[in-house]
Amino acid sequence: MRTNHLLRLILIGLLFRLSSPGWAQDGALPASHWATELARQTDSTRKAEVLLFMAKDLESSNPNGALVYAQHALDLGQKLNATKVIGLAALQLARLHTTLGNKAKARRFRKRAEEALRSVDLMAELNRLETQKAQAEETAANSQQAVSTLSTEAQQKQTLLAQQDQQLSLRAQQLQQQGKLMGQKDQLIGQKDRLIGQKDSMLTMRELSLRFQQDQLRILEQEKALKAAEVEHERTIRNALLVGAGLLVALAALLWRLIINKQRANRELAQKNTQLDLARKRSDELLLNILPGELVDELKVQGITRTRHHEEVTIMFTDFRDFTKISEQLSPVDLVKEIDYCFRHFDHIIGKYPSLEKIKTIGDAYLCAGGLPAAHPDHAHEMVAAALEIRDFISELETQRAREGKIGFQIRIGIHTGPVIAGVVGATKFAYDIWGDTVNTAARLESASEPGQINISGATYERVQTRFNCRHRGEIATKNKANMRMYFVDSQHDKLLNPVSS
Template sequence: MLFCKSNLKILFFLISINCVCQSQKVADSLLVIYEKNKFLSTTEKLELLRNLSFNETNNLQKSIKFAEELILFSHQEKNYLYLYRGYIQKGNKLRLLGELKEALESYFKSLDAATKAKLPTGQGLAYSTIADVYSEFGNSKNAQIYYAKAVKILRKTNDTIGLASTLLNSGDAYINSGNLLLAKEKTEEAKTIFKQVHYESGEAYALGNLGMIYAKQGNDKQAEINITKAIKLLEKIEDYYPICVYLTYMSDIYLEKGNKTAALNYLINSLSLAKTHGLKKEISEANLKLSQLYDKLGKPKESLGHLQNHIIYRDSLKNLETVQKIADMRTDFEVSQKQAEVDLLSQQKKNQRIVVFATIIALGCIAFVAFGLYRRNKFVQKTNKIIDYERKRSDDLLRNILPESTAEELKVNGKVKAKRFQSVTVLFTDFHGFTHYAENLPPEKLVESVDFYFSKFDEIIEKYELEKIKTIGDAYMCAGGLPFPTEDHALKTVQAAIEIASFVEETRRLNAFNETSFEIRLGINSGPVVAGVVGTKKFAYDIWGDTVNIASRLESNSESGKINISESTYALVKDTFDCEYRGEIIVKNKGLMKMYFLNPVQVKKRITPAVSSLLQTTI
């Protein structure tokens, strides 16, 4: 944890194989390979199981099953590197399920495997995760023991970010136990390291923690200086969530000291910042604390007003907390790329030792040595070509799965900042009765059919300059208005939806007796979203927010062959397209919502030539 009472926790994972951002789409693709794994080599099977466990997000129990299979197979092969990875994966998933005791046992086993694999960075990571679990248990004494072990090992590695993160979490544990002197010592060192490597977010967290330590010591001036510096850095990197938390926490400290005026000012600033940046959770918490504080100040009217606002925002936060955590995650492509190069160079060194040994034995065989050196030189050239090829392939793959501007930002900075878009339009499609088809068709035929439709969908959204987000089974999701904001995103998305619906209907009409002819439902909604990249080895560009959830609900409440749009989208396209009002329909978790069916045949005014051509084809 960064500090008590906040639920804000810094988890800079120490190596790339233990990140917390996954891709279910990747897991679904790998599952096909897994079910036909009789031709895989040992290493390929180990890596496949690790990736399956890592990327499976829809079913954590299924992810644990893959991790356990990886553990069993690694035991059989006596491969301690993958044994360590299997236990780390299992521990991470158990921790997400809240099974802290079982997660702790798995982390201890990962430590044993990392030791046998002679993997110092892995040992440091294992010790650090063990300490984090003890900290979550509230066992500060055990947490500090294992933080100390992690720090001792990580000081001998090149993982400065991991070292600084562990020191910061260690300092936080000391804050929780009341040992402010040691808390300050650990946090100061973490701040120094973060500053040396220009890791601004880590430096900001360290400054924030120092501010709270000073506040607890009664040094209000130094507390405000450090908090102010932390806030400036966080504003620079546009990380507003921890700023609100720091301000709220400072309010708690001053309230405990009886300084209600200072406490009130910090809360008002926190609420103002949260409103400016649309941070619903922080708006809710600030309103609750303001309600409690105004009650203590004898102002029941203000207290009641803030309590009502707290309830309003609290009820809209059922899914937002998880979304924000995912959207705030940072990626580091360079770490995984460098690790691949290190592995290849290590293999070269092993081969060099073999060559040297052979040379010593065959001193009298000059010709043999020359031949060996020749082969070694060829191997080095071949290896370098492999490295160049893999680097180019990584670049090509990156540009294929991410928007070009996002991919370039990732390559240049090693990370991608999450961005908030005030107005985009999200389109969901789903094949009606797909489950019935899936039960009666061979898997190969089903995949071939879905690929046929989705390939055409890709062409259509590219035509209208939309951004494909992902596919989940038979569902297809795309959005207009990002990664570059546009004013006509709603019109373009509606036009694409019309062409998709037309294509599916035409395909079904021409292949009426074909068992893979589907009917489709479409749903469209417009509003704000958060967009960003998740993953450190398997990248995915995704969007989150109520706008996405409502678009999915609109698709679910649509009818076969029809395009169901929300009131917000209707307001953007009503002057161009004729729409049929459906009334207010009950939506799961949202209550009554106004919906409209789009009538693609009737166009109210002239639109782009490309769309005019499409509508003639549709009619």
């Protein structure tokens, strides 16, 4: 159906082009001719037609120039409210935009051409019906005049017949008188009857013709009313479709906006959840750097932690020899940098053993414990193994610093095994700490040690002697304590210990 309508539009355009006098060969005329013709025209409608022909001539050679002329013709048609010019100009613009690849504009102008030319078709049909009606009315008027004429003629014939009757009567009298004219009188009477019958037949035919013409006129008026109703119905449907399309577009825009807002809200919520997860993860990591995992869980659930007694824990103290003198020879920045380097390496070594837990650093001293917060059967062995790694690391670092012409640290290590109290005290700035005589004894063992040596107590020796080579130092006096059995750890017997990798 749409294809037939487009063909009808094209045929209308061709008829319009061919019906214009003097323009049958316009495609062969030069541009100067069109310019002269446009300047010569005074009728605005004719100017619009000239502009359309100029656009048609330039359609293949210069479509952009043709676009300008066609647009001028459309503007002039809108100004004149000339529906036919508007339709043909819109059709020309649709073809040009199709040539130039502007499909959206081509569709818009083609739709406008269809609407304009459709209204031209309807107006032409209404004009045709009006013309038929006028012709019918004129025919009816002529018929009435013919009837009047026939009536006059009939009256004249009746007068003539009356005269003939008189003559016949006189003739009859004469025939009666003469007795010879009786047959002629009968013939005249028969002729009179035939003329009267012919008159009646003619009047009947005129009446039938007039009635037929009146019926035709009534049918034409009904067809005109039906056409008008059809036009109004199409206009109502078109308006309803436009309103429905507008509502659908508005609803689609609203739904699209709601979807976009929902997606944006979901993204923002996901980002916030991700940020909260990252913050929670960082918080947990910070807490795990400060407190053991069991205490972190207890603190998160209950808000507080309790100190606990641990029956057997191995404590290690380390300290750098002549730290005060070395600190006087190094700048504060270099001193802190060197300590940080050493303690980071200590943290790495301690982290390889599952039973060991770093407690804190105090100046140049490093304190850690094995066997808490959860008991572990190998806490003493793992602590001594870690001490050997720390001793060897500091020894290698001292040698390296000597090669670099720098001052290196020498370390003393003390280890003791016994009971302690461990936990967090206070309400702010949580710190996991240990208390008890075992801690003090480990500090005394570190003080009684020598540079590059690991000094362990008898209690620790009883637990590690089967795995490490130890030298008995005898019983040595310590500050505020009785003499204690002490041992230097030289090396490990075997490779029974397999520290986990960090």
